[in-house]
Amino acid sequence: MSDNIRTTLEGGVLTVTLDRPDKKNAITQAMYAALSEAMERARADDAVRAVLLRAEGDSFSAGNDIGDFIAIGSQTEQPFDMAVFRYLKALAELDKPLIAAVKGRAVGIGLTMLLHCDLVVVADDALLSVPFVNLALAPEAASSLLLPAAIGHQRAFELFALGEAIDGRTALAWGLANRAVPTDQVETTAAELASRIAARAPNSIRKTKRLMRDAEALWALMQREGEAFGSQMKSPEAMEAFMAFTQKRAPDFSKAG
Ligand code: COA
Numbered sequence: 001m002s003d004n005i006r007t008t009l010e011g012g013v014l015t016v017t018l019d020r021p022d023k024k025n026a027i028t029q030a031m032y033a034a035l036s037e038a039m040e041r042a043r044a045d046d047a048v049r050a051v052l053l054r055a056e057g058d059s060f061s062a063g064n065d066i067g068d069f070i071a072i073g074s075q076t077e078q079p080f081d082m083a084v085f086r087y088l089k090a091l092a093e094l095d096k097p098l099i100a101a102v103k104g105r106a107v108g109i110g111l112t113m114l115l116h117c118d119l120v121v122v123a124d125d126a127l128l129s130v131p132f133v134n135l136a137l138a139p140e141a142a143s144s145l146l147l148p149a150a151i152g153h154q155r156a157f158e159l160f161a162l163g164e165a166i167d168g169r170t171a172l173a174w175g176l177a178n179r180a181v182p183t184d185q186v187e188t189t190a191a192e193l194a195s196r197i198a199a200r201a202p203n204s205i206r207k208t209k210r211l212m213r214d215a216e217a218l219w220a221l222m223q224r225e226g227e228a229f230g231s232q233m234k235s236p237e238a239m240e241a242f243m244a245f246t247q248k249r250a251p252d253f254s255k256a257g
Helices: 029-044 066-073 083-093 109-116 143-151 153-162 168-173 183-198 202-212 215-233 236-246
Strands: 005-010 013-018 050-055 098-102 105-107 119-123 127-129 179-181
Touching: 005 029, 013 029, 013 183, 029 050, 029 083, 050 183, 066 215, 066 236, 083 109, 083 215, 098 109, 098 183, 105 109, 109 127, 109 143, 119 168, 119 183, 127 168, 143 153, 143 215, 168 179, 179 183, 215 236
Parallel strands: 013 050, 050 098, 098 119, 105 127, 119 179
Antiparallel strands: 005 013
């Protein structure tokens, strides 16, 4: 278990906390492994009726740790060996309700994991983005299907291709969230929804969720996306983008072939 992921079980709700606030909860491979364990436990443990995903600090998550991208991009390791894929599979297969409490930034997988949540509470002024293009990457977590399905092709393409953020109110209006509330009400609103769901008939809820999602098809798509993501991650244009981030400068794609 990573020190940056904490879990507690109370009243049937497994609360999973991203706890790396100094790095805006950017997710490392160790954190993905711990998140995978939490989701796998949630699925197997009858005491867990609902899962609440939340984060410490002012941001939900700045997405994948870019230092990890650099390390993995320069290795020969196959992308599917990365802990992130264990987490994505666990998300696709989770058949218990997943609720998210989102404040501040939700970037990259910080947003795409919300597409696997059943109830999403965002702060009015949260900022959600999928700027894979800024890092010369490609969509993941079945977001190439789930994002356009949720908000329509043109909006989804704009989010992917321009990499700009939408706020919490827009996320609500576009169907990415159930509630947009002031920041100081996000945690209580999400926790209250999680408790209410946890009190419902568990097998009825599980069967409802299973009927609404095709876990096998989602996992198959995640693997197809992983091929595009993995080859981009090792590309010169992505390496230029990762180095630009660490050097706090704009990337230069003018020489990309
Ligand atoms: N990976 C690794 N470190 C990250 C990170 C990431 N994805 N996102 C933020 N951090 C680190 C920053 O490097 C900084 O570290 P430092 O204090 O050691 O310099 C710290 O977290 C705080 O981030 P900072 O950029 O100073 O905060 P901000 O409020 O100005 O901006 C973000 C917040 C999220 C907008 C900005 O950090 C960002 O754009 N991060 C990258 C997001 C991204 O592209 N993720 C991958 C998507 S595929």
